[in-house]
Amino acid sequence: MKAYLKNIRQVVPYTPGEQPKQPGIIKLNTNENPYPPSPKVMEKLCQIDRLRMYPDPAVTELVEAIADYKGLSKDQVFVGVGSDDVLAMCFMTFFNSGLPILFPDITYSFYDVWAELFRVPFQTVPLDQDFKIVPEDYKRPNGGIIIANPNAPTGIFMPLDEVESIIAANQEVIVIVDEAYVDFGGTSAQCLLARYDNLIVVQTFSKSRSMAGMRIGYAMGSSVLIKALNDVKYSFNSYTMNQPSIVLGKASIEDDSYFKNTCESIKKTREWVKKELRELGFRFPDSKTNFIFAAHESVPAEDIFLAAKKENIFIRYFKKPRIDNYLRITIGTDEEMKKFIQFLKNYLDER
Numbered sequence: 001m002k003a004y005l006k007n008i009r010q011v012v013p014y015t016p017g018e019q020p021k022q023p024g025i026i027k028l029n030t031n032e033n034p035y036p037p038s039p040k041v042m043e044k045l046c047q048i049d050r051l052r053m054y055p056d057p058a059v060t061e062l063v064e065a066i067a068d069y070k071g072l073s074k075d076q077v078f079v080g081v082g083s084d085d086v087l088a089m090c091f092m093t094f095f096n097s098g099l100p101i102l103f104p105d106i107t108y109s110f111y112d113v114w115a116e117l118f119r120v121p122f123q124t125v126p127l128d129q130d131f132k133i134v135p136e137d138y139k140r141p142n143g144g145i146i147i148a149n150p151n152a153p154t155g156i157f158m159p160l161d162e163v164e165s166i167i168a169a170n171q172e173v174i175v176i177v178d179e180a181y182v183d184f185g186g187t188s189a190q191c192l193l194a195r196y197d198n199l200i201v202v203q204t205f206s207k208s209r210s211m212a213g214m215r216i217g218y219a220m221g222s223s224v225l226i227k228a229l230n231d232v233k234y235s236f237n238s239y240t241m242n243q244p245s246i247v248l249g250k251a252s253i254e255d256d257s258y259f260k261n262t263c264e265s266i267k268k269t270r271e272w273v274k275k276e277l278r279e280l281g282f283r284f285p286d287s288k289t290n291f292i293f294a295a296h297e298s299v300p301a302e303d304i305f306l307a308a309k310k311e312n313i314f315i316r317y318f319k320k321p322r323i324d325n326y327l328r329i330t331i332g333t334d335e336e337m338k339k340f341i342q343f344l345k346n347y348l349d350e351r
């Protein structure tokens with residue numbers, strides 16, 4: 001074996017959901033928003049110029065737009081290339097104590113990948129049998145905590161008083177709350193920032209703002225923590241955010257009624273899909289997200305997943321302990337979900 005091979009960083013990468021491109025498919029596998037971004041975003045897209053020049057390394061326009069919208073000062077907002085980038089920066093910046101960080105055993109499957117990549121020791125904490133996070137389990141020595149709220153892929157929202165109890169019990173370390181799905185019916189932990197300077201709240205434009213393709217995510221926290229994130233970012237790559245993302249992100253923030261309307265449409269469709277799934281023999285934790293994590297009472301999830309794929313309907317299946325009988329179904333348009341439910345009816349009938 002070549003000696004240098006020993007010194008190559010070994011990582012098991014995160015496996016993103018499939019991105020099939022053929023026309024006519026129903027894509028319910030990666031929690032994208034089925035609606036286009038605001039028309040104001042599309043209008044601005046035609047006016048993008050200055051591509052010749054480097055973008056603003058401080059992302060000022062977008063940082064200010066988000067800070068204004070959230071009622072924070074601009075030194076409390078850090079913007080990155082999707083929340084994946086923001087979270088990776090957070091791992092690098094905040095989890096350096098040498099003690100294991102804590103996160104649930106069933107959660108966003110990028111957390112353990114970043115921990116491995118940045119050599120951050122970690123322990124996973126089992127969810128209870130209803131897939132709920134047990135706050136008491138996070139009250140022990142650790143090097144930091146990250147939880148997704150609502151959690152993925154379960155869709156369960158943990159009430160803010162429980163989130164607060166975790167933050168309050170861990171004031172010597174940084175607690176990150178990943179709120180990728182909070183706009184679909186949860187409540188943000190942003191209101192706790194005033195009381196806890198060890199809190200970082202991370203959100204994204206990818207799901208609720210229909211802009212997964214633009215790659216925009218952000219962290220909110222104390223100016224001390226936000227400065228630390230910026231220092232790491234500038235030590236890595238000063239121009240992470242491209243010019244179109246900055247301009248279009250701002251345009252999205254400025255069209256609040258469109259944002260709220262599309263979130264409402266998805267919630268309405270979700271509640272209808274819950275009712276239909278229940279009638280078809282599925283059970284699932286109550287979702288406050290744009291997806292439902294469901295198991296059928298008698299038919300294995302993998303069979304349904306494969307049968308759906310044959311009909312060009314893509315849903316997500318994780319072949320992992322505890323969740324290998326569940327399907328994660330993204331909420332699409334009413335029309336897409338009607339077709340999906342019809343597929344299930346036919347499939348379950350014929351079996």
Ligand SMILES: *Cc1c(COP(=O)(O)O)cnc(C)c1O
Nearest residue numbers: 082083084108148180204206217
């Ligand atoms: C989708 C998702 C992200 C990442 O989203 P970006 O597209 O990188 O902003 C982060 N956390 C969770 C829990 C997600 O589901």
